[in-house]
Amino acid sequence: MTAGTAFQELVADGVTASVDGVSMLPETSLTVRPGENVVITGPNGAGKTTFLRILTGNMLPTAGTITLDGTRVDERDRTIRRVIAPLIGPIAGYRDLTVGDHLILVDQTWGGDRDGAAERIIAVLERLDIYDFRDRYLSQLSSGQRQLVELSIVLLRPSALLVLDEPEQRLDTGRRELLSDVLRERVDAASSVVWVCHDQELAERTATRIERFPQHS
Amino acid sequence: MSVSPQAPTDDHRLAEAYHLRYRGEGTQLRSALFTAYVVGLFGVVYGVLASHYVFQTWPAARHRVQDHPLLCALAAVLLVAVVALLAGRAGRRRGPVVPEPGHLEFVSATDLPRALTLRDAWRSTCVVVAAGLLGLGIAVPGGLVMAGGSGWALVFGLLLALVGAPALLYAWLRGEAAGHAGGSSAAALLDSLPMSLLRTQSLMSDSVSSALVAGDTRRARAQAFNLRLRHTPLRIKALGRWGTTVGADIAGLRRLGWVSLGWLVVQIAAVVLAAIAPVVHSRSPLVLPVVLVLAHLTTSGLTRGLQHHAGTAGEPSILGIPWQAETVLHLAPVVALQFVVALVAAVATGVAVPLALTHAAALALALGAGQLLYVHKGPPPLALMGSGGGRGVGLLWVAHPTMAVALVALAGVLGPSEALLAALLLTSLAWSRTSSQFTPARPR
Structure with a gap:
């Protein structure tokens, strides 16, 4: 739960994505500032996940720009990666590393000090109520447990903006409450969250702003 | 090694099932015959040349074979025995009888005797393995003979291939039927193969083949070998x-x-x-x-x-x-x-x-x-x-x-x-x- 590099604003300006003339994302604009919890809702095929990929610099838009404090967003840029932590689709974890191993690897490669690693990792595991799974391989987790483990990985690395694609999926009611609390804590600590959510009630309870896709519809 | 003949009615029904599945497409046996032809021909032609090259370039190897013919023959027999042993183990993961999934659903899933519906798959493997071993049995000693070795080597190579191929195939089939076998003849072993095992091996074989065709050898390897991880609570160190x-x-x-x-x-x-x-x-x-x-x-x-x-x-x-x-x-x-x-x-x-x-x-x-x-x-x-x-x-x-x-x-x-x-x-x-x-x- 390390703080990342602070930012002023992330601006998506008229971005689109299309393949062979078929639109995957109609023109979309969005600005995110510190302390915001922006939930994106909308029907399937509205381009929500495509937008998240573009927003995090993992995909180039067909048109439009994404800038973070004036700098074009590209996932390969280290500065950008210290601000934006995406969880879009399943994390490509190692089949031969346990949950605890993954967290150590993530913590250390993001520059965590060696002595405090155990404390940070235990804290995030306990916060998400998955401490008991620390010695399991990813293949030994249920889909809901894996969802929480993946969330713990993005929470552990430094970031000032979490970008999540349907993190509530596969979670039971109690764990959705937990997710809601964790995201609120992030926003209270001046971080931001942009996430796609299909649970309208959860979205309304947690968000500071709701964006409905496709825009201009 | 041969499968006992079935009643004509079964053969007739088998032909109908084949027609339903393949509708004029080449069957597994036909493509196996072509593969055997290619393997045999290329194995002999290029194998003899390669073997000749080895014995010509390293005369010491040729002399060793000529000086100790019995020892070398024993080593060759031992090699075939080890390969047969390994084939037996490999059969548990991928046996010699693996028809494609469509064949299993349309032909093997009928109430026809399994030995009959799996006959072509078994014969296909037999033909390819026999052609390969015969090619090898001719190629290696053939190169030796061309480099000035004794002609008996060729006779021995042929004999070893003729005996080794059935032994290897039988061991492989026994490996596939391990835990299910109700008899020791090839027909009994074929009859004992359960559909769940055939389906698993067939699907695995199919996905490995498609991964290889797509050039993804890593996926092919991951599909073929179910690697078991040692579970250890020890974690990696923070370094x-x-x-x-x-x-x-x-x-x-x-x-x-x-x-x-x-x-x-x-x-x-x-x-x-x-x-x-x-x-x-x-x-x-x-x-x-x-x-x-x-x-x-x-x-x-x-x-x-x-x-x-x-x-x-x-x-x-x-x-x-x-x-x-x-x-x-x-x-x-x-x-x-x-x-x-x-x-x-x-x-x-x-x-x-x-x-x-x-x-x-x-x-x-x-x-x-x-x-x-x-x-x-x-x-x-x-x-x-x-x-x-x-x-x-x-x-x-x-x-x-x-x-x-x-x-x-x-x-x-x-x-x-x-x-x-x-x-x-x-x-x-x-x-x-x-x-x-x-x-x-x-x-x-």
Whole structure:
């Protein structure tokens, strides 16, 4: 739960994505500032996940720009990666590393000090109520447990903006409450969250702003 | 080995089931006959030439066979016995009777005797294995005879193939039917194969084949070998950015236990072989390429981190290091090991130090670059596949990293500097391809 590099604003300006003339994302604009919890809702095929990929610099838009404090967003840029932590689709974890191993690897490669690693990792595991799974391989987790483990990985690395694609999926009611609390804590600590959510009630309870896709519809 | 004849009504129903499934398409047996023809013909023609080349180039091997014919015959029989033993074990994962899934659903799922519905699949394997072993049984002694050896070697080779092929096939089938067998004849073993096992092996075989056609040898290997991880509560150590990444690779390899140890042993053996004085000073242009290709193939068992990294290119990385650093950290320990082993082997066998250094550097660079090309090769480009070459082009694409490594070894025949230059060029090409994999995706 390390703080990342602070930012002023992330601006998506008229971005689109299309393949062979078929639109995957109609023109979309969005600005995110510190302390915001922006939930994106909308029907399937509205381009929500495509937008998240573009927003995090993992995909180039067909048109439009994404800038973070004036700098074009590209996932390969280290500065950008210290601000934006995406969880879009399943994390490509190692089949031969346990949950605890993954967290150590993530913590250390993001520059965590060696002595405090155990404390940070235990804290995030306990916060998400998955401490008991620390010695399991990813293949030994249920889909809901894996969802929480993946969330713990993005929470552990430094970031000032979490970008999540349907993190509530596969979670039971109690764990959705937990997710809601964790995201609120992030926003209270001046971080931001942009996430796609299909649970309208959860979205309304947690968000500071709701964006409905496709825009201009 | 033969399957007992069935009642005519069963044969008639079998023909109808075949018609329903294949509707004039070539059956498994027909394509097996063609494969056997190709394997037999090429095995004999090229095998005799290769064997002749070996016995001609290394007369000591020929003399040893001539001086100790009984011992060599015994060794050949022992080799066939070991292969039959291994076939028995392999049968549990992939037996000799694996019809394609459609055949299982339309033909084997009927109430016809299983020995009948699996007859063609079994005969197909028998034909291919027999052709292969006969080709080998003719090729190896044939080359010896051409190089001046005794003609009895050819007779022995043929006899061994004729006895060894049925023994191997039977052991393989017994392996497949292990735990289900209700008799010892081939027909009884075929009858005892349960549909669940056939379906599992058939689907696995299908997915391995499709992965190979797509040029994805890593997926093919993952499908074919169900690697078991040793469960250990020990975690990797927090060793900073670089140390933890390397430590994770080592931990991953350790958890595969004997499999990793096996890869390490054959890798070291191959690198040693590629660096010892007789190979470095060999006048044959084929020795170093063959040995280096072997080293390249065995390296892939030690680069699990690099393979994972390549497989996730284009996805958001969970690690806090740039892709360049991650690539180097996954590859550098293996390359360093290759360099040190090659250098020590070369110097210990009498290669001059400057030449040993250049040779070891070229070898390690070529093997490192070969791994980069291998892990980032992806499926064959559509432009290539659409060029009419079909499977041949696909095969070339799968093999191109290996061929690139062999080319560096061929450059080594010209001289150590040429080899180093070729290895550097290959490294630059491989790095450029790696770089292209880590660009943000474009909507396609």
